Amino acid sequence: MSEIKMAKPRTLYDKIWDDHLVHEAEDGTSLLYIDRHLVHEVTSPQAFEGLRLSGRKVRHPEKTLAVVDHNVPTTDRSKGIAEEESRIQVETLAKNAKDFGIEYFHERDKRQGIVHVVGPEQGFTLPGTTIVCGDSHTSTHGAFGALAHGIGTSEVEHVLATQTLIQKKARNMKVEVTGKLPKHSTAKDIILAIIGEIGTAGGTGSVIEFTGEAIRDLSMEGRMTVCNMTIEGGARAGMIAPDEKTYAYLKDRPRAPKGALWDAARRYWDGLHSDDDAHFDRLVTIDGANLPPIVSWGTSPEDVMAITAAIPDPDKIADEGKRQSKWRALDYMGLKPGQRMTDVELDVVWIGSCTNGRIEDLRNVAKIVDGKRIAGNLAYAMIVPGSGLVKEQAESEGLHNIFLAAGFEWREPGCSMCLGMNPDQLKPGQRCASTSNRNFEGRQGYKGRTHLVSPQMAAAAALAGRFVDIRQS
Amino acid sequence: MQKFDVLNGVAAPLNIVNIDTDMIIPKQFLKTIRRTGLGKSLFFEMRYTQEGKELPDFVLNKPAYRKAQVLVAGDNFGCGSSREHAPWALLDFGIRCVISTSFADIFYNNCFKNGILPIVVSPDDLKKLMDDAERGSNATLTIDLPAQEIRGPDGGKVKFDIDPFRKHCLLNGLDDIGLTLEKAASIDAFETKNAASHSWL
Ligand code: SF4
Numbered sequence: 001m002s003e004i005k006m007a008k009p010r011t012l013y014d015k016i017w018d019d020h021l022v023h024e025a026e027d028g029t030s031l032l033y034i035d036r037h038l039v040h041e042v043t044s045p046q047a048f049e050g051l052r053l054s055g056r057k058v059r060h061p062e063k064t065l066a067v068v069d070h071n072v073p074t075t076d077r078s079k080g081i082a083e084e085e086s087r088i089q090v091e092t093l094a095k096n097a098k099d100f101g102i103e104y105f106h107e108r109d110k111r112q113g114i115v116h117v118v119g120p121e122q123g124f125t126l127p128g129t130t131i132v133c134g135d136s137h138t139s140t141h142g143a144f145g146a147l148a149h150g151i152g153t154s155e156v157e158h159v160l161a162t163q164t165l166i167q168k169k170a171r172n173m174k175v176e177v178t179g180k181l182p183k184h185s186t187a188k189d190i191i192l193a194i195i196g197e198i199g200t201a202g203g204t205g206s207v208i209e210f211t212g213e214a215i216r217d218l219s220m221e222g223r224m225t226v227c228n229m230t231i232e233g234g235a236r237a238g239m240i241a242p243d244e245k246t247y248a249y250l251k252d253r254p255r256a257p258k259g260a261l262w263d264a265a266r267r268y269w270d271g272l273h274s275d276d277d278a279h280f281d282r283l284v285t286i287d288g289a290n291l292p293p294i295v296s297w298g299t300s301p302e303d304v305m306a307i308t309a310a311i312p313d314p315d316k317i318a319d320e321g322k323r324q325s326k327w328r329a330l331d332y333m334g335l336k337p338g339q340r341m342t343d344v345e346l347d348v349v350w351i352g353s354c355t356n357g358r359i360e361d362l363r364n365v366a367k368i369v370d371g372k373r374i375a376g377n378l379a380y381a382m383i384v385p386g387s388g389l390v391k392e393q394a395e396s397e398g399l400h401n402i403f404l405a406a407g408f409e410w411r412e413p414g415c416s417m418c419l420g421m422n423p424d425q426l427k428p429g430q431r432c433a434s435t436s437n438r439n440f441e442g443r444q445g446y447k448g449r450t451h452l453v454s455p456q457m458a459a460a461a462a463l464a465g466r467f468v469d470i471r472q473s
Numbered sequence: 474m475q476k477f478d479v480l481n482g483v484a485a486p487l488n489i490v491n492i493d494t495d496m497i498i499p500k501q502f503l504k505t506i507r508r509t510g511l512g513k514s515l516f517f518e519m520r521y522t523q524e525g526k527e528l529p530d531f532v533l534n535k536p537a538y539r540k541a542q543v544l545v546a547g548d549n550f551g552c553g554s555s556r557e558h559a560p561w562a563l564l565d566f567g568i569r570c571v572i573s574t575s576f577a578d579i580f581y582n583n584c585f586k587n588g589i590l591p592i593v594v595s596p597d598d599l600k601k602l603m604d605d606a607e608r609g610s611n612a613t614l615t616i617d618l619p620a621q622e623i624r625g626p627d628g629g630k631v632k633f634d635i636d637p638f639r640k641h642c643l644l645n646g647l648d649d650i651g652l653t654l655e656k657a658a659s660i661d662a663f664e665t666k667n668a669a670s671h672s673w674l
Contacts, residue, residue: 022663023656029638031656033663035674043556045506056650071504085504092506129674136555136579150555150579154586154649162653164660168636200491201549201575234552236578257673265673300491321547325490419554421500428523440495440553442518 009275011172012241013207016147016272020130022164032167035129036146037064037159038115039102041071041093042421043134047157048096059163061101065124068093069114070421072107074384074411081107086422100160113387113413116140116354120224121389123253127242127269132159137354137437139230143223144250145242145272147207150231170236171281173206174274177214179289184470186364187222188356188435188454190214191229192294193286196304203235206282209274210240214288220249221360228355229437232301241273293470295341296439296452298329303439305341307457307469313337332441333449334429341451341467348432349374349381349462350444351408351455353418356435357386359393361455366399368459368470374407375465379430382409384416408462420445433461475588476646480569480616482542485532486606492546493553494580498562511558512565533566537609543570543616545599545606550591551580560587570616572623574599585639588646590618598631605629618644 010018023031044066051058058064071086081087090107097104105112111122116137119125125141131148132138134156141148151165159165175198177190195202208230215226223240230238247266250256257265292306303326305311314326314337330336335344351357351365362385374381383403385391391413394400400410417424418436426432426448435458436443439450453461460470502514520531527534533541544563550573551559560583563571570590584591594602605612605625615624618640623631642649653660667674 023659025638027637029636031653031659033660033667042503046508046557049506054650089504089506126674134555134557136553152555152557152560152579152583152586154557154583158650158653161650162660163664164653166649166653200552201577204549204575204578234549234577261673268671268673300493302491321488321490324488325547328489419495419500421503438493438495438553440493442499443495446499446518446523 009277009279011274011278011280012145012209012239012272013147013172014278016128016130017169019128028168030167030169031164032130034132034159034163034165035063036124036131038119038131038133038138039064039066039093039156040115040133040135041068041089043153044096044156045089045092046153047134047160048100050157051160056161058100058102058160063163064102064160065119065122066093066097066102067105067112067115067118068107070415070419072414073422074414074416074424077107077412083423110388110392113390114354114357114415116228117358117386117390120144120220120249121253121387123250123256126250126256126265127246128272132165136231137228139238140224140228140354142227142230142237142239143220144246145239145269147237147239149237171206172279173203173208173235173282173284174280175208175210175284175286176212177210177286177288178212179214179287180217181214181288181291184293184456185291186454186456187218187225189291189294190286190288191226192296192301192304192452193291194284195229195233195301196294197286198233198284200232200300200302201234203230203233206235208233208235208238210238212288215240216243219360220245221358224358225355229301232437242269293454293457295457295467297333297335297341298326299332299439299441300329301437301439301452303329307341307467311335311337311339342469343466344431345377345466346433346461347379347430348426349378349458350417350432350434350436351382351458352384352386352416353436354386355437356455357384357390359390361435362390362394362399363397365455365459366402368456369406369408369463370402372406372463374462377465378462380409381407381462382411382417382424384411385413387413417444419443433458433467474586474646474648477569477588477590477618477643479618480542481613482569483538483540483610484543484545484602484606484612484614485538485541486603487532487544487546488603490547491549491552494551494556494559495553497551497559498556503556503558508561509565511562512567515562515566535609540567542567543572543614544568545602546571546573548574550576552577555579557583557586560584560589564589572599572602585643586649588643590616590643592616592623592633594631594633601625601629602631
């Protein structure tokens, strides 16, 4: 009698990896097939230039989608882009897309937006696929049960030329978020808490799968927020197994499969989950049921605390390099150990980005600011939708009227002040409550000071002119 | 790509943890459509005033380190944005090797595509190398890739690990795309198989 050999239990990551393996060398160096490739204007010019110099073609133009997002002004764009270098970069992408036969959403196309908002919106992002982009927040797409990660420009060129990527397999890490989130805590608080727990290098060399009741309960928008900031925890990618919510989000999107192909895809997607006994190299558990609203105080996304907490004292850190770095962060931020963020005045509130620039985020903000006014001490408060379609949806629901009446600026879609490559930037010393993902020195403008929070916390902060504990308001 | 074999050069100490790619090369320099010319803007915010005047205290502005070829840095070097402008800026300045206790994944990958060798060492070894680097132009490090060894000014040696494939590519200055295209038949076969099993893609 032949023995039935049980297949080794596999994680979601293992399964997607196995299904995309083109070649594996003895030392584990692997060639991984790439199903989907997103391109934006900042990290692609040198890749296309490389192709031209070596006389290479794009192997599968239809598997790449190009969109401008980083450089575009968020004011009226009908008259073009004033800033010359930005304009050249945008024009370069337009030309490259045309020359190499790649579909391209230009700055006046209503489908234009931040690349990580656009991919899912178009149904370009699908479960079980491998997705790359020359942008670290490509991890966002993992929310759909895809293996998605950022790559460098040389790798962009490699993917364009070969539709593959040279990789070594990462370790499997599981982060389980247990319980039901309290009323005022959000996906953003989940991921900030996780980064605070594991540190910005905590996920290095790993792919994280997020599981647990609090993750399952999240909308697709919320799941994207969590996966988006996986990179801030150092992991190569983050992913969440697909379920009915995933399918409901994708059904009938322009690039999603239709009819019989949709049914075939569904059958395949239903197998996309970690097997019960699959091995994870590391397991981290976060108590979702007792998660407070979180705010960052320093210049690294691991510098986070509960809104009610006091800023920690760097002198309690044993390691000299770390201690000095945290002092440097406090000095940069103009803060002191023991201070509470609720006591510090803000100058700017910025709502948007691939972390929190989707429709659900805007609806949550609208609920809080409806019928109220932003505080007088703010220089301004700005809302930048993640894409033209998000903007259109928000306007059809009348959200923009709520924002404008409350004193917010309502802008055209793009990356905007998440990194300030366009004119939206903090001035030196300005302190900003931001729904983006990085509080690095200078990220939002030279010597600007960024505090990362959820859209709800940012909205409440805009009304008060300082951070508040939204559980009390 | 430039080959990397044995390098003997001045090592600059940068004892800060979590140096992100925004610090290595801030956004205003990402508008270029070329790979070269970024060296003068490397570490811009730490290196210059907003008006572009050199800050004399920053390590790469000190006479001893202006020609540094090695950087010794704190944990988690290169975290954050995937911008390959970071290794391009390092290379354009003249840095061919970065030593730390850990690197962010994407940055680490990007280095190899540009002939830069990132070396992971233990916290104890980093401390030692940081002390060596503090001695400025009197203290050069030898980075011997074939022997996988760092040799300090006092004869101290630190062994390091490196993936054999990456080592091979660096030693020979090989272009990844060329290597992958040699496997075109495997890619074709994969695509044929996939068209059947993943018709919905
Ligand atoms: S919104 Fe910010 S993080 Fe997202 S892609 Fe744009 S610049 Fe990057």
